[in-house]
Amino acid sequence: MVTRYSLRVLALGYLLFLLVLPVGLIAWRTFARGLAPVLSALTSPSAVHAFEVTLSVASWAVVANTIFGIGAAILLVRHRFPGKRILGALIDLPLAVSPVVVGLALILVYGRFAPAGGWLERHGLQVIFSLPGMVLATVFVSLPLVVRAIVPVLEELGEEQEQAAHTLGATGWQTFRRITIPGIRWALAYGVVLCLARALGEYGAVAVVSGRLVGQTQTLTLFVEERFQNFDQPAAFAAATALALMAVVTLLLTKFLRPKD
Amino acid sequence: MATIEARAAPISAPPAAPARAPRPRRRPPHLGTGLGLGLAVTYLSLIVLLPLAAVVWRGTRGGDFWRAVSTPDSWAALKLTVGGSLLVAAINIVMGTVIAWVLVRDRFPGKAVVDVLIDLPFALPTIVAGLVLLALYGTASPLHLNLAYTQAGVIVALLFVTLPFVVRTVQPVLLELDRDMEEAAHSLGAGGWLTFRRIILPNLLPAMLSGGGLAFTRAIAEYGSTVLISGNIKFRTEVAAVNIFGRIENDEITSAAAVSTALLVVAFVVLAGLDLVRRWGARRGD
Amino acid sequence: MGTRIFAGVAALALAAALAGCAGTVNADNGGGASGGPVTLSLVAYSTPQAAYEALIKAFQATPEGRNVRFTQSYGGSGDQSRAVGAGLSADIVAFSLEPDITRLVTAKLVAPDWNADATKGMVTDSVVVIATRKGNPKGIRTWDDLVRPGVQVITPNPFASGGARWNLLAGYGAKSNKGADKAAGLAYLEALLRNVPVQDTSARASLQTFAGGKGDAIISYENEAIFAQQHGQALDYTVPDDTILIENPIAVTTNSAHPTQAKAFLAFLHSAQGRKIFADHGYRPVGQAVTGVGFPTPAGLFTIKDLGGWSKVSKEFFDPGTGSVAAIEQKLGVSTASGGGTPSPSGK
Numbered sequence: 060m061v062t063r064y065s066l067r068v069l070a071l072g073y074l075l076f077l078l079v080l081p082v083g084l085i086a087w088r089t090f091a092r093g094l095a096p097v098l099s100a101l102t103s104p105s106a107v108h109a110f111e112v113t114l115s116v117a118s119w120a121v122v123a124n125t126i127f128g129i130g131a132a133i134l135l136v137r138h139r140f141p142g143k144r145i146l147g148a149l150i151d152l153p154l155a156v157s158p159v160v161v162g163l164a165l166i167l168v169y170g171r172f173a174p175a176g177g178w179l180e181r182h183g184l185q186v187i188f189s190l191p192g193m194v195l196a197t198v199f200v201s202l203p204l205v206v207r208a209i210v211p212v213l214e215e216l217g218e219e220q221e222q223a224a225h226t227l228g229a230t231g232w233q234t235f236r237r238i239t240i241p242g243i244r245w246a247l248a249y250g251v252v253l254c255l256a257r258a259l260g261e262y263g264a265v266a267v268v269s270g271r272l273v274g275q276t277q278t279l280t281l282f283v284e285e286r287f288q289n290f291d292q293p294a295a296f297a298a299a300t301a302l303a304l305m306a307v308v309t310l311l312l313t314k315f316l317r318p319k320d
Numbered sequence: 321m322a323t324i325e326a327r328a329a330p331i332s333a334p335p336a337a338p339a340r341a342p343r344p345r346r347r348p349p350h351l352g353t354g355l356g357l358g359l360a361v362t363y364l365s366l367i368v369l370l371p372l373a374a375v376v377w378r379g380t381r382g383g384d385f386w387r388a389v390s391t392p393d394s395w396a397a398l399k400l401t402v403g404g405s406l407l408v409a410a411i412n413i414v415m416g417t418v419i420a421w422v423l424v425r426d427r428f429p430g431k432a433v434v435d436v437l438i439d440l441p442f443a444l445p446t447i448v449a450g451l452v453l454l455a456l457y458g459t460a461s462p463l464h465l466n467l468a469y470t471q472a473g474v475i476v477a478l479l480f481v482t483l484p485f486v487v488r489t490v491q492p493v494l495l496e497l498d499r500d501m502e503e504a505a506h507s508l509g510a511g512g513w514l515t516f517r518r519i520i521l522p523n524l525l526p527a528m529l530s531g532g533g534l535a536f537t538r539a540i541a542e543y544g545s546t547v548l549i550s551g552n553i554k555f556r557t558e559v560a561a562v563n564i565f566g567r568i569e570n571d572e573i574t575s576a577a578a579v580s581t582a583l584l585v586v587a588f589v590v591l592a593g594l595d596l597v598r599r600w601g602a603r604r605g606d
Numbered sequence: 607m608g609t610r611i612f613a614g615v616a617a618l619a620l621a622a623a624l625a626g627c628a629g630t631v632n633a634d635n636g637g638g639a640s641g642g643p644v645t646l647s648l649v650a651y652s653t654p655q656a657a658y659e660a661l662i663k664a665f666q667a668t669p670e671g672r673n674v675r676f677t678q679s680y681g682g683s684g685d686q687s688r689a690v691g692a693g694l695s696a697d698i699v700a701f702s703l704e705p706d707i708t709r710l711v712t713a714k715l716v717a718p719d720w721n722a723d724a725t726k727g728m729v730t731d732s733v734v735v736i737a738t739r740k741g742n743p744k745g746i747r748t749w750d751d752l753v754r755p756g757v758q759v760i761t762p763n764p765f766a767s768g769g770a771r772w773n774l775l776a777g778y779g780a781k782s783n784k785g786a787d788k789a790a791g792l793a794y795l796e797a798l799l800r801n802v803p804v805q806d807t808s809a810r811a812s813l814q815t816f817a818g819g820k821g822d823a824i825i826s827y828e829n830e831a832i833f834a835q836q837h838g839q840a841l842d843y844t845v846p847d848d849t850i851l852i853e854n855p856i857a858v859t860t861n862s863a864h865p866t867q868a869k870a871f872l873a874f875l876h877s878a879q880g881r882k883i884f885a886d887h888g889y890r891p892v893g894q895a896v897t898g899v900g901f902p903t904p905a906g907l908f909t910i911k912d913l914g915g916w917s918k919v920s921k922e923f924f925d926p927g928t929g930s931v932a933a934i935e936q937k938l939g940v941s942t943a944s945g946g947g948t949p950s951p952s953g954k
Contacts, residue, residue, distance in 0.1 A: 062512055070422040071434070073415050077480055078437060081452040082444075084462070088455060105495030136468030138353045146360070152368055155587040158446075160580040163568055167378055167577070171693030180693070188694045189479040199367055231352070246404060260445030263543035263561065267568060270694045271679040272647070278546075280445045285680075287408045287451065287548070287808055289655060290817070290837040299448045306443035314436055459819030469804065469820055551815060553804045566807060569685040570766060571692065 060205040064287050081133060088192045089296040100297040105245065108274040109282035109298070113222070116265075117258035121195040124254050128205025129247070132238070135206070136213040137221075160266020161199050165192060188270030196264035201257040208250025216237060216242045256309035260302065364555025376584065379577030390579035396555040397563035398582060400471065404559070405539035408478040413532040416486025417524065423487070424494040441483045449480055454548045469551035474559060477545040482538050487529030493527040526601025533594040537587050645675045646871065648698040651683035651706075651768060651854075652810035653732070653830050658700075661875060663858035664883055670870040682808035684766030688713060690859075696870060697862040700729065700854065701770030702809070704916045707855045720857040729856040729862060729875050730829075730889035734776035735902060737816070737831045737843035738823045746823045748842045749780050753797040760821035761802055762812040764924055764931055769809030771924060773825040773854050774798075775913060778923075780848035780906070785913045796934045804861045816841075827852055828901075832888030848906035850913075853892070 065175035169176040169186040262280040467473035543561035550557035567576035665671035683702035721727030762770035782791025816824040831843040885899035
C-alpha cells in the first residue's frame, strides 16, 4: 500500500539524515587516510591517559552503583517501610538533572569553600578538580541504572525460593548468594552494562568538576573536546570513533542481555 | 531435627501455591530493613540529595532568584531551551510513533539492524553526538546544509539525543495491541486513517505523551551535543545548560544556581505530569 | 541462551579488564626529597598549550628538569584564574594579562613581589593583529576597515576573556591617539562592537568560531594567528601600524609544594632555549630578540602603561557596573555576565 511505503520512507529517511549519515560520516572521515594515523592518535600519551582516567572513573562508579543498586532493589522489592514510593522517585531523580547542574551541585557541597569539601581538603582529600570529584559526578549520573534494571526482575522472581531456602536453614547471606543473585544475574549484567556505558560517556558533569587537567582529570570525552578546540581534528575524530564503537558494543551487549519480557 | 523444626515454626502461613497469582508478601519492617534503608538513604543523600538541595538553597536565597533568572542572557537561554524542547518533543511524538509503527507493523530487510540503531543516542556520549552532527551539518557539510550558529542546529542536536524516547515507549504498546478491533473496523469499511484515529491512537496516546515528556525532560538538560554546533551565541543559540556553565566559570555561583533551580523546577513539573499520564494510561489499559 | 552466555562472558571480561586498568592508574604525587620525581602543576590560559608542551619536553631534557613531571590545564585566562582561586592546584600560573595574576595576589596565592624581576614578571609578548580569510577578499587591513558597514568581526567577550581586553584596548588606543582622545576611542569601540556577531568566552574559542566559518575578520593575538596558520587554517593576518604590546605574566604560587623546581622551570622559560621555543610558536620574546626568528615592529606600538596601566583601565573600561565598555555592551544588548547580580569573591 502507498501508506505503508510512504511511512517506511518517512521513518527511514528521518533516521538516515539524523542518525546514520552523521555517524557514518565521522567514521568515514576518521579512516579517510587509513588505519595508521588513527592508531597513532589513539596511542599518544594524552590519549592513553584519557583512556585510563575514563576507565578508572567508570569502574569506580559502576562498582559503587552496583552495590547500591542491588541493595536498593532488594529494599524496594522485598521490604516494607513507609515512604517506599518516595525512595523510588528519589533514586530516579538523577535522570532528570542536567549534567552541568550535577557539577554545580557537587561543587556547592564538596568544593574547597563548602563546609564538607573544606573539611575533606584539610584532611588531605581534594574532591573537586581531582579524581574523586569526577567519580562522584559519574556516580550521580548513572545512579538509577542498575536499580531500575533489577527491580522488575526481582519482582517477577517472587519470594518463594528465598523463603524456601530460609525454611531449610540458609542464612540471609547464603540465600542472597545462592538464590537471589543467580535469579537476577541477567538483569544485573544488563544494568551493569547500561551503567558502564553511561559512565564511559559522561561529558557535561565531568567538564564542570575536572579543572581541565590534561592527563590527570581528562576523560576521553573531555579529550575529544580539547583536541577539537586545538585544531587537532584527527585525534578528536579518532577518540570520538573509539567512543562510538564502545557505544555500539554496549548496544549489542544490552540487546542480548535484556530480560525477555 | 530440632533446628529445622525450630526454624519451621515462624512461617505460620502455608507457602503460596504456585498456581496462585504471586502477591509478594513483604516482611514487616525489621532491623535489616532499617539498616539497609539507612545505608541507602545515606548514599543517596551524600551523592544526590544534599548537592541538589544545595543548588536550590543557593539559587533561591535572599530573593536573588528572579533577578538572576531574568537577566537578559539567562532569560533568553531559558526561553530557547524550553521552547526548543517543546518543539522537539512534539516532533518526536509524531516521528517516534511513525518509526515505532514501521518497526512493529512493517517488514523489510535490515529491520533488526534499524531496531538496534535506534538506541544509539542513548549510548553515544553527547560530545561525540555534537561532533558527529557538526561534521554533517556544519560549515564543512558535504550536504551543503550549514546549520552551525543557528537555532535549527540546536533543534537538530536535541532531536538526535531524544530520538529513542518516544519510539521505545510506543513500541511495546503497539506490540501488545489487540488487532481484533482494527480488523473489525476494517471489515466494517473503515479506512486506514479512520481506524488509526479512532481505534489505535487512543491506545497509543498515553505512551506517546509519556515518551514525549521524557524527551522534553532530556532536551532541557542537554549540554554536550549543542555546545559544538550552536556556537553558543548569547540571546540566540545559547541553551540553559551552556548559560549555567558560563556562569560557573565566571564564578557567579548564585546566578548559576538560580538558573539551575529553574531547570529543576520545570523538569519536576513535567515528571509529575508524566506520573499522572502514566496512571491515566494504566487505568485505560486494563 | 547461547548468545546470552556469550554476552555475559563478554561483559565479565570487560569488567575484569576495567578492574585491571583501574589498578594501573596511579595519581602522580610528587616526591618530597630531591631524589624522587616531582610533579608541577601548570595552570595557563588557552592559547600557549602547544608552546608549553614543547617547552616542558625541552625542560625535562635538562639536568634541572630531569625528575620533574607536569600536569597542565588550559582554559580562558579569567576562568583559569578564578579556578585557581577556587581551589585548582597550581605551582605555576601563566595568564594572558596581569589582572588575572593580581587577583591571585589579593587572594594571597601569589607573592606581591612576583613582578620584581628583570622582565617585570612577563614571560612572552605579542601584539594584537587583524586576521582575515586567506587572500583577504574583503581587503580588511586597518582598524577603520573593521567598522565598515557589513563587515563581521570576531572578538571574544571582554568580560570573560583576557584576550578580548587586549583586542579592544588595541583598537581604542589606535583610534584615541593612545588614550588622548577618549571620546573618539569610545565611539570607535561602539562602532566596532556593533559589527561583532558572536562574542565567545576565550581567545581560542573565538578562533574556533572564525575557523568554523563565521565572520570576515578576527581580532586576535599575533601568536594565535601564527598558531592557526601552523595548523593548516587558511587565514592571513596584518599587523596594524598602531597596536598594543601584549604582555603575558607568569608566576610561581605561594602554596607550591616545589618552589625550587618551579622557579627552575621559570628560569628555563627565560633562557635562550626557552625563548627560542616560544618564538617558534609565534610568541615575541621579552627583552632582546631571538636569533633566527623575526617579528615586524609596528610603527605606532604602545603599551598598557600608555593607557594608564591595568588597574586604571580595568576600572574605567571593564568594571561590569560602571565601565565604559560595559555600558557599550549593555547598549548593544550583549551580556556583561555580571550586569544583574554582583559576583562576590567571598560568596563561592
